[in-house]
Amino acid sequence: MKRILITGCHGLLGQKLVEILKPDFYELHGIDVHKDNLFPTRRRYTFHSLDLTNRSETLDLVQKIRPHAIINTAAMTHVDACEIERERCWRINSTAVETLVDAARRIGSHLVQISSDYVFDGEAGPYSELDRPNPISYYGKSKHASENAVIGGGIEGTIIRTVVLYGHGRSLKPSFVAWLVNRLRHRQDVKIVTDQISNTTLVDDLANAIIRSIVKRRTGIYHVAGKEILSRFEFALEVAKAYRLSDIYIQPTLTSLLGQKAPRPLQGGLLVDAAEKDLEMQFKTVEEQLILFREQEAMLN
Numbered sequence: 174m175k176r177i178l179i180t181g182c183h184g185l186l187g188q189k190l191v192e193i194l195k196p197d198f199y200e201l202h203g204i205d206v207h208k209d210n211l212f213p214t215r216r217r218y219t220f221h222s223l224d225l226t227n228r229s230e231t232l233d234l235v236q237k238i239r240p241h242a243i244i245n246t247a248a249m250t251h252v253d254a255c256e257i258e259r260e261r262c263w264r265i266n267s268t269a270v271e272t273l274v275d276a277a278r279r280i281g282s283h284l285v286q287i288s289s290d291y292v293f294d295g296e297a298g299p300y301s302e303l304d305r306p307n308p309i310s311y312y313g314k315s316k317h318a319s320e321n322a323v324i325g326g327g328i329e330g331t332i333i334r335t336v337v338l339y340g341h342g343r344s345l346k347p348s349f350v351a352w353l354v355n356r357l358r359h360r361q362d363v364k365i366v367t368d369q370i371s372n373t374t375l376v377d378d379l380a381n382a383i384i385r386s387i388v389k390r391r392t393g394i395y396h397v398a399g400k401e402i403l404s405r406f407e408f409a410l411e412v413a414k415a416y417r418l419s420d421i422y423i424q425p426t427l428t429s430l431l432g433q434k435a436p437r438p439l440q441g442g443l444l445v446d447a448a449e450k451d452l453e454m455q456f457k458t459v460e461e462q463l464i465l466f467r468e469q470e471a472m473l474n
């Protein structure tokens with residue numbers, strides 16, 4: 174039975190991986206900085222409360238578990254906070270990844286590192302895996318450094334870049350979709366940018382792609398995201414349509430008017446053809462994503 178270690182197992186992606194990696198086939202270990210285990214009744218699952226920025230404890234724990242694969246979903250994901258708390262951002266998003274690379278090398282483990290479209294500058298997206306990163310935010314720089322750690326680490330490594338991730342989970346910060354639906358249901362105005370262009374990604378597609386990359390032992394860089402490229406404003410209109418909510422409350426605005434700390438890539442997005450081909454998957458359209466998202470929501474209630 175394969176042993177898999179998921180870091181950041183209480184996050185959006187981490188929770189989805191724990192949900193879909195079946196206990197009949199995998200022995201799972203999860204690491205998160207939180208104290209309590211979110212999945213106390215799950216079979217063949219062990220939770221480890223650990224801060225990955227503690228290098229010696231991380232090395233010791235990975236050595237003890239000896240996973241066949243490590244999926245690193247842990248990160249400081251708040252892009253504006255990364256711009257302000259730079260040292261913390263670097264320790265989590267870059268230095269901790271170097272530690273995981275060292276840990277993986279010592280035991281010959283496959284490391285899957287999750288990265289972001291924010292490694293690109295957003296001047297000329299959508300981007301393929303062959304395009305050159307040029308991050309414009311500190312978050313983007315830290316994620317790019319994590320990629321370099323994996324590439325230069327002498328390990329079996331896979332880097333999966335994704336973009337605008339959403340889905341359901343327990344005790345999570347509300348995603349863009351959840352926030353928008355809540356506002357529209359309460360007939361509250363929202364200002365949504367028309368000049369940030371990218372794909373959107375339902376977390377189910379990403380989690381399945383990660384598992385396939387491990388099963389198929391695919392290494393190198395892959396872009397995993399929904400099929401369509403659209404502006405955040407257009408996406409908001411699609412969300413309103415999917416939920417049969419009025420879109421009159423959705424007002425267009427521009428990124429430059431939001432006063433955010435971190436610069437955003439504008440003409441972004443990821444080309445996903447290579448991942449679809451090599452992982453033998455078809456990523457969802459926006460409509461398909463939102464149908465599944467709604468179905469999952471209905472099952473939660």
Ligand SMILES: NC(=O)c1ccc[n+]([C@@H]2O[C@H](COP(=O)([O-])OP(=O)(O)OC[C@H]3O[C@@H](n4cnc5c(N)ncnc54)[C@H](OP(=O)(O)O)[C@@H]3O)[C@@H](O)[C@H]2O)c1
Pocket residue numbers: 180181182183184185186187204205206207223224225226245246247248249250265269287288289290334335336337338339345
């Ligand atoms: N969300 C997006 O739109 C998006 C887009 C592109 C790429 N990505 C990448 O996709 C990956 C997964 O994102 P996500 O949305 O699932 O993230 P998330 O929901 O923020 O989950 C990350 C988890 O890691 C935990 N964590 C943070 N620092 C840690 C540390 N030092 N030690 C142990 N655990 C720690 C977090 O705890 P706290 O919540 O308490 O910090 C959280 O439970 C990340 O690498 C992210 O950069 C995300």
